[in-house]
Amino acid sequence: MSITAEPIARVMLALSKLPGIGPKSAQRLAYHLLDSPDMEIEELANSLLELKGGLSLCSICFNVADRNPCSICADTHRDAALLCVVERPSDIPPVERTGRFHGFYHVLHGSLNPARGIGPDALRIRELLPRVRSGAVTEVILATNPTVEGEATAMYIRQLVSPCGVRVTRLARGLPFGADIEYADDITLGQAIESRQGF
């Protein structure tokens, strides 16, 4: 016989599947939900149900959105000459928050990972080419992660889009704001020196 009631155990099991949630955290959250008012629980349950049902991929940029095309692709005030390529939908909000980019996006939904068998066909790379060839785009900004896989993805895309005659740029790499040079690693510091700008 189980010590924990079956409905609580089911919630704990579901919560423990979430990233960063271990069995202890799942138990704490499950009991917290049990103590919460019914209205809050209902609200949470409904929003979870709507999460999948109400969202789809934008047919232009492949961002996750509640309408098609998404609000960014439908925005006529944006600069159609700039196209920023990101790995995941979650990479768009940080770029938007900078307030420095007013172009459009293209979400790849991952990066190339040869050892895991993730090739270009598993990503939205093929869909990028018609957008670049449309003639409106003059610069493609490759904003994939500065990891070996992200770099490989960026190099592969550069190889594909370069013949289209557009400018291909990569996000700069270097020291984060507030960092201490004394504790910076050699790779980051080396890249910061290489990418230094006039001041």
Place this chain on the structure above:
Amino acid sequence: MAGPRDYQVEGLVIRLADVGERDRVVTLFTRDEGKLTFIARGARRPGSSLGPCVQMLTRGRFQCVKRRALHLITQAAVVDSYSSLRANLWSTSCGLYLAELVDAATVEGSSNRTLYDLMVEALELANLTGGNDVLLRFFELRLLQCAGFCPSLRQCVSCGVELRPVENALSATLGGVLCPDCRRACSDARPLSVDALKVLRFWLANSLETSCRARLGPELATELEEHVHRFIACVIQRDLKSRAWLSRLRSEALLTGSNEAPTIAQQPGIE
């Protein structure tokens, strides 16, 4: 690894897996302890000093702490990041293939200093020259040797007779060359040309740098690739996913005329 709780290892990052929000499970191929798996807490956090050191194909010195489960990497310093290798798609892919190969051919905690030195040498050469098929074949053959599965290339593996300079056959399951009289008895034996046998012997007797100067025609290169891969598949018992990626890059380079994937025939100074 009995001894103090803190210890230091030198190694190459050959596999990574993200865990939780900020952590990373890091598989290192170390110089003295072989393949070891660690956890690097906070390595995915922006500004983490561990982050750049626990990237694929980075060679570094890692300060570790023993734990009951996975040991922890607490500090790291980069010895070589192979920056030129990472700046090219083909050479990056070659490096990732070597890492997957070493990962598949080794077991946790089993030291193999010769293989470590070979991997470092191969990455250094790929970093300098961009990597090519000869480097990959040489590495594969020497990896078989380091793992104790070096093909027997002097005598027939069936009857023991000294091999003559005629077309023999190579059998991965029997572990070496079969003379013309014995080849019919083995179903997986494939014809091995005199030149291919000479190149295999040359690679086993010479350094990587010397071997990479070998002049190989496309047909011989293909024959060697097939033979060596049959051996590799027989030893590791699984397909390497990054090998398919290398084949794709090579075929796309041929289609687009890109210079990202140099073949043996395209190497400078090679026929």
